[in-house]
Amino acid sequence: MLEAIGRFPGNRIIYRVPGSMPAYGYIAFGVIDRGTNVLQARPTTICPQNCVFCSVDAGIHSLNRWAEYIVDPELIVNGVRKATSVKGGGVEVLLDSMGDVLTYPWLTKLVSELKKVPGVSSVAIETHGLLLNKYIIDKLDEAGLDRVNLSIDVVDDEKAHLIYGTRYYDVKRVMELAEYIVRETNIDLHVTPLWLPGLNDEDVVSIIKWAIKIGAGKRWPPVTIQKYIRHKRGRKPRGVREVSWDRFWKWLNKVEEETGIRLHWSMNEWGMYYARRIQPPVRKGGKIIAEVAGRGLFRGEYIGVIEGKDYLVTIIPRGKNLKPAEKVLVEIVEDQDGLLIGRMLDTLPS
Numbered sequence: 001m002l003e004a005i006g007r008f009p010g011n012r013i014i015y016r017v018p019g020s021m022p023a024y025g026y027i028a029f030g031v032i033d034r035g036t037n038v039l040q041a042r043p044t045t046i047c048p049q050n051c052v053f054c055s056v057d058a059g060i061h062s063l064n065r066w067a068e069y070i071v072d073p074e075l076i077v078n079g080v081r082k083a084t085s086v087k088g089g090g091v092e093v094l095l096d097s098m099g100d101v102l103t104y105p106w107l108t109k110l111v112s113e114l115k116k117v118p119g120v121s122s123v124a125i126e127t128h129g130l131l132l133n134k135y136i137i138d139k140l141d142e143a144g145l146d147r148v149n150l151s152i153d154v155v156d157d158e159k160a161h162l163i164y165g166t167r168y169y170d171v172k173r174v175m176e177l178a179e180y181i182v183r184e185t186n187i188d189l190h191v192t193p194l195w196l197p198g199l200n201d202e203d204v205v206s207i208i209k210w211a212i213k214i215g216a217g218k219r220w221p222p223v224t225i226q227k228y229i230r231h232k233r234g235r236k237p238r239g240v241r242e243v244s245w246d247r248f249w250k251w252l253n254k255v256e257e258e259t260g261i262r263l264h265w266s267m268n269e270w271g272m273y274y275a276r277r278i279q280p281p282v283r284k285g286g287k288i289i290a291e292v293a294g295r296g297l298f299r300g301e302y303i304g305v306i307e308g309k310d311y312l313v314t315i316i317p318r319g320k321n322l323k324p325a326e327k328v329l330v331e332i333v334e335d336q337d338g339l340l341i342g343r344m345l346d347t348l349p350s
Ligand code: SF4
Pocket: 047, 048, 049, 050, 051, 053, 054, 055, 056, 057, 058, 059, 098, 099, 100, 128
């Protein structure tokens, strides 16, 4: 069961997720297996920023969330161990989170535990870098972290404060720390600016030039540009439109031509390949009984543990309020990548 340990303003519950909970099935925490050798592992949903483009509506000013999670490291480690036993090695664990992993209190412990799991070949984190400092970088280096995927999207503070929704983001400081990572540690740096068409076109070009200049990409590609995609529950920056994939690739080709910097990378160059995946215990259309563990990330949703299975499901209760430990009958309506979403059909006697 989820344990409520605090609250954000607006009655948003902060849960501790015990190591005994299942690691698979839920999008906001645990482990996600998309059928390659790269596992996404999500130990927290907390974020110090409030980005205007955030696809998962994270941060203190979130309008759609009614819960946050901080996960015991054992849950992630056990989930990764389960996947490596199926995939047989060569696994990268990407700590990517629906928040920022640098808020996670046991990050260095988690990295060093993951590095000890047989079959794990690399561990990476994804961050915007607001909470980076030399101390944490050195600790992550000691723990064996292999790569930082750093999203820097603009080069001046005024714009940064505007798009990150916080005045604490100091672009120069984050860039200096990125240079420190490249220069003073064994950690590789991969820079991943998000292109917000019309808002940061020139910033993105400056950032990729800077990434190459400082020596990002010791073992992995140095830079990739992310495409802005509007999400149903994400935030939408005013004046920024989502471009088609065709337009996105054309813009990338143009930037590649103008700068001479490579921006397209194959799966092979990333060391990525398809690998056997953890199978969910039920598929779309199936019916299961689930025990309610607590609130889901977004308002109105709940998390359930599937009866008799080590697997989670998002429960859409269709307007009903559910209580922890309540049992419900659920029909699975989505199962992509083993992330189960189910519509509640009925409540059951406990
Ligand atoms: S985009 Fe990332 S850093 Fe920004 S608010 Fe969302 S989760 Fe946080």
